[in-house]
Amino acid sequence: MRAVRITRHGGPEVLQQADVAVPRPGVGEVLVRVVAAALNNTDLWTREGAYGRPGAPTTLSGWRGPIDFPRVQGADAAGRVAVVGAGVPADLVGRRVVVDPAVYDADGPDANPVGLMGSERDGGYAEYVTAPAERVHDMSDSPLTDDQLATLPTAYGTALGMIERGRLRAGETALVSGASGGVGLALVQLARARGARVVAVSSAPKAGAVREAGAHAVVDRAGDLVGQLRAAAPQGVDVGLDVVAGELVGAGLPLLREGGRWVIAGALGGYDVAFDVRRLYLHNAQVIGSAMHTPAHFALLADLARGGAVRPVVAATYPLDRAAQAQRDLARREHVGKLVLHP
Known part of the structure; x- marks a missing residue:
């Protein structure tokens, strides 16, 4: 063969x-x-x-x-x-x-x-x-x-593993990074199918395709990312579904609501991360690793x-x-x- x-x-x-x-x-x-x-x-x-x-x-x-x-x-x-x-x-x-x-x-x-x-x-x-x-x-x-x-x-296996480990429920708000990639697009579809509100991060030229996949809002990764995310999810994010990591982890954790979960399954933005640990223990938040x-x-x-x-x-x-x-x-x-x- x-x-x-x-x-x-x-x-x-x-x-x-x-x-x-x-x-x-x-x-x-x-x-x-x-x-x-x-x-x-x-x-x-x-x-x-x-x-x-x-x-x-x-x-x-x-x-x-x-x-x-x-x-x-x-x-x-x-x-x-x-x-x-x-x-x-x-x-x-x-x-x-x-x-x-x-x-x-x-x-x-x-x-x-x-x-x-x-x-x-x-x-x-x-x-x-x-x-x-x-x-x-x-x-x-x-x-x-x-x-x-x-x-x-x-x-889709990786995406569903992230959603399950992050305990995403209908009615919650999910942030999806790298939303135009293979796992990212799967996360958008699966989170939408679960009944979540999906806020996706993507490049501007691909925003239309990400919306078509089911995202309720798409923010431009090249702009003021935190400002755009706060505007798109003014009540905060319940679950971060992150395949980028890098600087996004430190920037994204303060966006989590009380008891929020940040699930990481990739490191497109870098594997060496830093964040304010107070954003975890003062708000009962969790950072969850998810492999497959x-x-x-x-x-x-x-x-x-x-x-x-x-x-x-x-x-x-x-x-x-x-x-x-x-x-x-x-x-x-x-x-x-x-x-x-x-x-």
Whole structure:
């Protein structure tokens, strides 16, 4: 089969297409013929080795540690079950599925992700990928296209994990940073679907697309951000859904209402942050780290997708041999929505 792999950390030039053996599903696993594979920032950062390690933030590392090269990239995959391994019901063959890419630390619905397809195990930049049977979700009845299904795992899984960990409720006000990106747009859609009032931060040229996704108000990240946010949410913010971090954390915490929650799942603006700790303990506020999702979160996401409650935006598609160009385009951040490969 054709696959796009990395053999070392580096720029897009380290992506190499190769002919490799079709993987065999082990006990309790399935083989999925990949129809669509979405791109994410985690693909870029894994390729670059940008995640660092505890106590050594500049050390080259995959999502959770050293990568076993060569590694097939790609955290997101949707397709059809082609073969089942021992112990897996045969009626899964032919099913249209989306793959939960997380490797969890335990069994059970509330397990934490400690690994990821495309980093700790081979991913979806290939014609076939294996996955544990309990991590493939039957989407045969979903109204979403294969391309839309492929956008769900990382972006929408991360977004729903943030919303669940932040305990966002109907009627509350949510602030969404980086709202035109993959996770940001998912946060806007999911928070709106939950009944929250959504105040989004985006660049001015992309504000229309963010409003179309469901934001009640969009503020320009290049302007007086705090002033705009206070005007858009004069009563304060209940939950900050932040994929930017950096200076936004210190600026945003004073915007929280009593008992507010600030959830961080990215560091596009920088991982070294500073804030006034009094804004936490004097107002019973919380800063919450959120990495991906739990099995329970992903099951909820699958239910939403089956019912068509979310409608992912696909900005562009590419053949597999243009994976490097697709990653370059992703890094430029000139699009709104998701980029998708067709293996």
